[in-house]
Amino acid sequence: MDRGVAALNADLIGVAGSRAALETPALLLDATAFEKNVATLAGLAREAGMGLRPHAKTHKCAGIAKAQIDAGALGIACAKPGELLALFDAGVASLMLTAPVSSRRKIDRLVQAAAKGCALSVVADRAGLVADYGAAARAAGATISVLVDCDTGLGRTGVTTPEGAVALARMIAAEPGLIYAGVQAYAGHVQHVHRTDERRAVNRAANEGLSTILAGLAEAGLAPKIVTGGGTGSHALDFEDQVLTEVQAGSYVFMDEGYRPVELHGANGPVFDFSMFVMVTIIAHNAKGEAITDGGSKSFAIDGPPPRAFLNGREIGTIAWVGDEFGKLVLPPDVTPPAAGARIECTVPHCDPTANLHDAIHLVRGDRLEAIWPIEGRGLSD
Numbered sequence: 127m128d129r130g131v132a133a134l135n136a137d138l139i140g141v142a143g144s145r146a147a148l149e150t151p152a153l154l155l156d157a158t159a160f161e162k163n164v165a166t167l168a169g170l171a172r173e174a175g176m177g178l179r180p181h182a183k184t185h186k187c188a189g190i191a192k193a194q195i196d197a198g199a200l201g202i203a204c205a206k207p208g209e210l211l212a213l214f215d216a217g218v219a220s221l222m223l224t225a226p227v228s229s230r231r232k233i234d235r236l237v238q239a240a241a242k243g244c245a246l247s248v249v250a251d252r253a254g255l256v257a258d259y260g261a262a263a264r265a266a267g268a269t270i271s272v273l274v275d276c277d278t279g280l281g282r283t284g285v286t287t288p289e290g291a292v293a294l295a296r297m298i299a300a301e302p303g304l305i306y307a308g309v310q311a312y313a314g315h316v317q318h319v320h321r322t323d324e325r326r327a328v329n330r331a332a333n334e335g336l337s338t339i340l341a342g343l344a345e346a347g348l349a350p351k352i353v354t355g356g357g358t359g360s361h362a363l364d365f366e367d368q369v370l371t372e373v374q375a376g377s378y379v380f381m382d383e384g385y386r387p388v389e390l391h392g393a394n395g396p397v398f399d400f401s402m403f404v405m406v407t408i409i410a411h412n413a414k415g416e417a418i419t420d421g422g423s424k425s426f427a428i429d430g431p432p433p434r435a436f437l438n439g440r441e442i443g444t445i446a447w448v449g450d451e452f453g454k455l456v457l458p459p460d461v462t463p464p465a466a467g468a469r470i471e472c473t474v475p476h477c478d479p480t481a482n483l484h485d486a487i488h489l490v491r492g493d494r495l496e497a498i499w500p501i502e503g504r505g506l507s508d
């Protein structure tokens with residue numbers, strides 16, 4: 127990385143004690159927590175006999191995608207063509223686009239990646255999009271896999287009936303250049319329901335709707351090989367229900383304050399640890415003596431509960447916002463604010479859009495900076 131804090135921090139890689147000396151605002155990935163999260167979900171999926179296709183909308187980072195693939199992921203999911211193409215250029219070969227597109231130029235770029243060796247799958251929610259993917263694939267001399275996008279309650283994209291799914295699946299199967307690969311049903315409305323019993327009920331309703339669609343497809347001789355969906359909030363319930371064949375969880379790799387109140391597993395179950403932090407520095411104190419940091423809404427996505435602030439590994443308070451570039455440490459009355467120059471590690475309100483704000487993520491292990499990974503898809507929401 128040749129600019130920003132990543133360039134300033136590059137010579138600290140491998141140096142003992144370098145974590146505490148990083149230039150900020152710096153996005154951190156705690157290696158121990160990250161590796162634990164990746165291994166934990168991979169193990170749970172294996173135990174459940176289900177696949178994992180982690181969603182890269184969360185991290186947009188080839189280094190993280192490759193670690194997920196090394197742990198057994200079937201491939202990587204992406205939300206937008208720009209994000210997918212950036213990961214392909216960075217060496218991630220098996221990629222699924224989980225949302226429909228309506229631009230022929232974007233479709234052409236996607237199938238050109240397939241012609242260059244990307245194992246590409248996409249979703250379609252309407253006949254016109256199937257036709258466009260077919261025409262583009264034939265023009266590029268590529269073959270791509272297409273899944274029928276189903277809406278089981280989120281209200282975003284996808285067909286809602288067995289008849290709609292059968293019609294699209296037939297069309298995909300008949301289109302030269304396309305392979306009918308299965309269905310997608312992402313139940314986004316389930317993910318952040320805090321209580322497990324309530325989340326289970328909403329997820330079960332979604333999976334029942336999906337089962338009706340799957341039965342219609344089976345009756346028409348179009349039983350899908352892949353049934354993909356699910357996320358961090360629903361993965362354990364999807365493993366229970368066994369309607370999906372694979373789960374697209376994304377946030378589990380980092381965790382954030384938005385997911386913290388969601389009971390992902392029972393009291394004695396596994397936990398995903400916070401691995402993503404934004405490190406900020408105290409740059410000043412205001413007239414009231416409050417400590418001001420160098421990270422605001424240009425370093426944190428602020429659409430979630432406030433970050434918790436850690437000094438030398440100890441939780442000391444939270445962060446409030448005092449501008450796009452600045453934050454303020456909110457401390458209990460008896461705690462003295464740290465001095466200017468102190469580094470504070472903060473959890474993030476919402477991990478996905480926070481990753482999107484940074485050029486690179488600093489992989490830290492213990493007290494040292496181990497590597498700096500570019501976030502190749504950063505800023506690409508096209």
Ligand SMILES: Cc1ncc(COP(=O)(O)O)c(C=O)c1O
Pocket residue numbers: 181183184203205224312314317355356357358359374375376377378
């Ligand atoms: C289609 C799709 N799949 C998977 C996910 C991952 O969800 P989570 O970050 O809750 O694991 C998302 C998140 O928005 C999504 O849109």
